[in-house]
Amino acid sequence: MNKTLANIISSLVPSKTGRRRWRGILRYGLINSIKLLIKLHREKTTPTRYFLTICAIAKNEGAYFQEWLEWHKNLGVEKFYIYDNESEDNTREILAPYVELGLVEYVFWRGKGQQMSVYSNCLDQHRLDAHWIAFIDLDEFIVPVKDKTIPDFLRRFEKFCAVEINWLIYGSSGAQKKEPGNVMDRFKRHATLDNIENRHVKSIVNPRRIFAFTGAHEAARISLRAADSHGTPITKNFQLREPQLDVIRINHYAVKSYEEFLSKRARGKTSRNRKNSLDYFDRFDLNDIYDIN
Numbered sequence: 467m468n469k470t471l472a473n474i475i476s477s478l479v480p481s482k483t484g485r486r487r488w489r490g491i492l493r494y495g496l497i498n499s500i501k502l503l504i505k506l507h508r509e510k511t512t513p514t515r516y517f518l519t520i521c522a523i524a525k526n527e528g529a530y531f532q533e534w535l536e537w538h539k540n541l542g543v544e545k546f547y548i549y550d551n552e553s554e555d556n557t558r559e560i561l562a563p564y565v566e567l568g569l570v571e572y573v574f575w576r577g578k579g580q581q582m583s584v585y586s587n588c589l590d591q592h593r594l595d596a597h598w599i600a601f602i603d604l605d606e607f608i609v610p611v612k613d614k615t616i617p618d619f620l621r622r623f624e625k626f627c628a629v630e631i632n633w634l635i636y637g638s639s640g641a642q643k644k645e646p647g648n649v650m651d652r653f654k655r656h657a658t659l660d661n662i663e664n665r666h667v668k669s670i671v672n673p674r675r676i677f678a679f680t681g682a683h684e685a686a687r688i689s690l691r692a693a694d695s696h697g698t699p700i701t702k703n704f705q706l707r708e709p710q711l712d713v714i715r716i717n718h719y720a721v722k723s724y725e726e727f728l729s730k731r732a733r734g735k736t737s738r739n740r741k742n743s744l745d746y747f748d749r750f751d752l753n754d755i756y757d758i759n
Contacts, residue, residue, distance in 0.1 A: 490686020494586075494678040503688070506674055512594050518617050518670075519545040519596040521588040523581050526733050527604040528557040533648045534604055535564060541608065542615035543600075547592060549575040549584045578734065585679045593673040600670040601679065606633075607650060607717040619714050620670065627675035628685050628692040630667035630700060632709040633718040634659070637753035641723035649719050656717075657752035664709035668716055720750035 479488050491499055520543050524531075535546060548570050550557055564570040575584055585601055592599065598620055600608065608631065613619040623629050635657040645652060657664060667683050669692070676685040683704065685692070691699040695710045721727040727747050 488686070490676075490678045490680040493680070494686070499677055502677065506593070506688070509594055510674075514595060514597045516544040516596045518543050518598045518600070518620065519547060519592070520600045520602060521547040521549075521585065521592075522601075522603060523549040523551050523575065523584040524553065524557065524604050525551040526553045526555045526557065528553065528555040528560045530604050530649060531557065531560045533650070534607065535569070537607055537650070538616075539569065541610065542617040544569075545596065546570045547573070547588050547599075549573045549580075549588070551575050551577075551580055551584075581682060582679060585682075589673050589676070589678065596673060598670050599673050600668070601682075602668050602716065605649075605719045605722070606668060607719075608714070609634075609717050610714045611711070612713045616670075616714075622697060623693055625690060626672075626693040626697075626699075627687045627690040628669050628671040629695065630669050630684065630692060630704060631695050631714055631716050632704075632711055633664050633666045633668070634709075634711055634715045635661065635663050635750055635752045636717055636719045636757075637751040638721050638723055638727070638747075639753055643725045644723050644729075649722065650717065653719055653722060654757045655753035656755055656757055658754045659709060659711055661709075661752060661754075663750065663752065664711065665705055665707060666718075667704045721747050 494502075520538060538546075546564070546569060548561060550561075550572065552575070558572070561570050561572055565572050573587075575587075577583070588599065588601075600616075602608065608616055610616055610619050620629065636653045637655055637657070639653050639655045641652065669679075669683065669685055671685050675688050675690055677688055679685050694700055694707065695713045695715075700707075722730075724747065731744075731746070
């Protein structure tokens with residue numbers, strides 16, 4: 467269904483979470499939704515190949531892939547579905563060893579503003595392969611606080627279709643230039659825990675229990691409810707909830723150094739066909755607290 471028409475029809479639903487769910491269903495298409503339900507019923511006993519995977523779209527992020535892949539692999543991610551959005555750097559070469567090992571499935575994906583198209587493709591291609599898929603970006607690192615691994619955390623959420631995990635925004639730490647070293651070592655200062663920007667979430671979803679994403683942050687569910695990181699069923703949009711950072715979080719290195727921010731800005735956004743404004747740096751350059759970990 468046309469995006470505008472889906473938004474108009476779903477606006478008639480009283481609750482905000484309900485509107486988002488129906489918006490996702492309508493965008494996915496009623497006929498497609500019915501076909502999906504039939505397929506999932508037919509394949510309900512088909513075992514998954516992986517417990518936890520990650521789907522990401524990236525453009526010219528070659529310099530950051532190794533740290534990001536190794537971090538999440540060491541925390542229990544078994545497979546990465548990487549969509550290369552017309553990169554012109556060394557992304558393909560960096561990923562080649564991981565592809566050869568079977569850790570990465572590489573897809574070259576053309577077009578601008580393709581994030582939602584990529585998420586839909588990933589869901590359609592891998593619904594039966596993975597028990598959980600995390601949809602995050604290359605500047606986001608999942609950090610379990612109370613558990614040793616991400617799967618240890620997720621095993622408490624079997625009665626949910628998705629888990630929404632809050633950002634913790636890391637600023638530039640005053641860096642103007644890109645320096646050698648890993649992102650997580652170079653940028654150690656982050657926002658106060660109650661900063662409103664930390665209310666943003668990213669989702670880890672059970673692909674057999676959702677239709678599609680309604681945006682980069684939330685999914686339209688088929689069955690069951692989504693939960694916050696404390697295991698509480700979600701009834702309010704993430705923008706209306708206080709951040710939860712004590713069990714698990716996503717370190718979001720939104721700007722890095724100013725030089726890296728300008729480079730990222732020049733690449734453009736994978737979510738829509740425009741660049742971030744220069745004000746974006748000021749908004750996310752949050753350096754209130756030094757992270758001693």
